Amino acid sequence: MGIFQSIKMALKSIKSNKLRSALTMLGMIIGVSSVIILVSIAQGSAANVTSQINQLGTNLLTINTFGSDLALTEDKIKELSKLNGVKAVSPVVSGRVNVKQGRTSSQVTLTGTNAEYSTVRDTKVSNGRFITDLDLEYRQKIAVIGSDTASTFFGTENPVGQYLQIDGTSFKVVGVLVSKGSSMGQSGDNVVIVPLSTGQRLVKSTTINQVYLQGQSEDQMDFVMNEVEMALASMYPNKSDSYSVTNQQDLMDTMSSVTNTMTMMLGGIASISLLVGGIGIMNIMLVSVSERTKEIGIRKAIGAKRRDVLLQFLIEAVVLSGVGGLIGILTGVGLGKLVSSILSLTVSFTPSVMVLSFLFSLAVGVVFGVFPANKASKLNPIQALRYE
Structure with a gap:
């Protein structure tokens, strides 16, 4: 059959x-x-x-130091930027600030950084522009705000060209970020980004304990991480427990x-x-x-x-x-x-x-x-x- x-x-x-x-x-x-x-x-x-994790940026290394005596100075950040395989470096200061516009007020996450931040953290602007080197140099009171911040304080209006009161100081809004949603439990849209020099004044500290570093390519990230660790070891001898270098790819793995x-x-x-x-x-x-x-x-x-x-x-x-x-x-x-x-x-x-x-x-x-x-x-x- x-x-x-x-x-x-x-x-x-x-x-x-x-x-x-x-x-x-x-x-x-x-x-x-x-x-x-x-x-x-x-x-x-x-x-x-x-x-x-990809929203954090591509080919990303995060350097953190602990304590004011291990602050990353401008010279040390420049030294890190000159390492082989490094494409861009973005120092960051952060904190919580009171933001007010008209009758609306709220606490918002503040990030003080440089022009390279948009490249390193893959941050795009939907309206207006991002921070420039001139803004840092002249300590301009300008701000780039997240999409949630824009809707909270301006509703459906165009925020670009308008002003926000940040801890009592008036800042001109020059750009609105593309929505990134929540990343690792934190909202990437309820933020205010200002020039690094201006941000240091707002958080009342000149200490930089965090730097984002972008590599040239994904294949070189292990090499770049080794270079960074060697550079930090020479900057802070016998203090390996007081700083950390985190590879985004390790987190993804x-x-x-x-x-x-x-x-x-x-x-x-x-x-x-x-x-x-x-x-x-x-x-x-x-x-x-x-x-x-x-x-x-x-x-x-x-x-x-x-x-x-x-x-x-x-x-x-x-x-x-x-x-x-x-x-x-x-x-x-x-x-x-x-x-x-x-x-x-x-x-x-x-x-x-x-x-x-x-x-x-x-x-x-x-x-x-x-x-x-x-x-x-x-x-x-x-x-x-x-x-x-």
């Missing part, structure tokens, strides 16, 4: 017991859809975290490792339901063998070989798991999109996950279908024909 005839007979048997077949496939549907939903949510979360582990764990948990579905298939197939003992005896009596009977029941198990797997994929994608819209989660569907979950469901059908199929194929035709 050919393979197509075996498939035809398997489908006919499934159709003759629609409710039982549907309940049997339910385990596979739940299993496959669970794998797709959970893994897709995990992958979406990983992509979201990666996007947030750590987060990727964590999210990959979470994805595998969630996928493994969801796969358990596939195994439970496989046990359901085996139970139903054993019942089917018992019900069709006479049919098997007749088929063997008229010349059907053991291989034909084995193949028929094995195909029936695989068809049950395969159809359940296909329905599970459609259910998983549909429920995943529903969860994404209701809970505002990032869900990332990948074809590889869908294919693997479907193949796994087929493998479960084969593994759990072998025993009932083997039992059916070994039936003695005479005893099968006498079976009541």
Whole structure:
């Protein structure tokens, strides 16, 4: 008997017991859809975290020193900017300031920095301009504000050219930043950026303890980090515990490792339901063998070989798991999109996950279908024909 005839007979048997077949496939549907939903949510979360880290800037090193005696002076910052592989350097002072415009007042994060900040931190301006070197040199009272800050104080008006009171001092708004959303738990849109020299006055400190450094290319970042660490070691001998150099790529690698582990764990948990579905298939197939003992005896009596009977029941198990797997994929994608819209989660569907979950469901059908199929194929035709 050919393979197509075996498939035809398997489908006919499934159709003759629609409710039982549907309940049997339910385990596979739940299993496959669970794998797709959970893994897709995990992958979406990983992509979201990666996007947030990328918003910090590209090819980024962050240098932090601790204490006023380890402040990064202008000479030391210039020395760092001349290292091989360094593209740009941006010193930063930060703090919280009271901002007022008309009757509206609020506390906003202040960042004092230089013109290179927009390149180093991948910060773009949607309206107006960013800080220039002349602004730093002449200590201009100008400000570039985040999109949230702009909407808070100016609503739908164009903020460029208007004034804000920052800690009681009037600042002219010269630019509005493109929205970056939240990054690592902090809003990148509720900010005011001013020239470094002006920012030092506002935070009442000339101490610079943080510098962002951008490398020429991603391939050189390990080399650049080594250069920076060597330079800092010579600047601050025997004080390695008083400063740190953080590589953005290391942070991304750590987060990727964590999210990959979470994805595998969630996928493994969801796969358990596939195994439970496989046990359901085996139970139903054993019942089917018992019900069709006479049919098997007749088929063997008229010349059907053991291989034909084995193949028929094995195909029936695989068809049950395969159809359940296909329905599970459609259910998983549909429920995943529903969860994404209701809970505002990032869900990332990948074809590889869908294919693997479907193949796994087929493998479960084969593994759990072998025993009932083997039992059916070994039936003695005479005893099968006498079976009541």
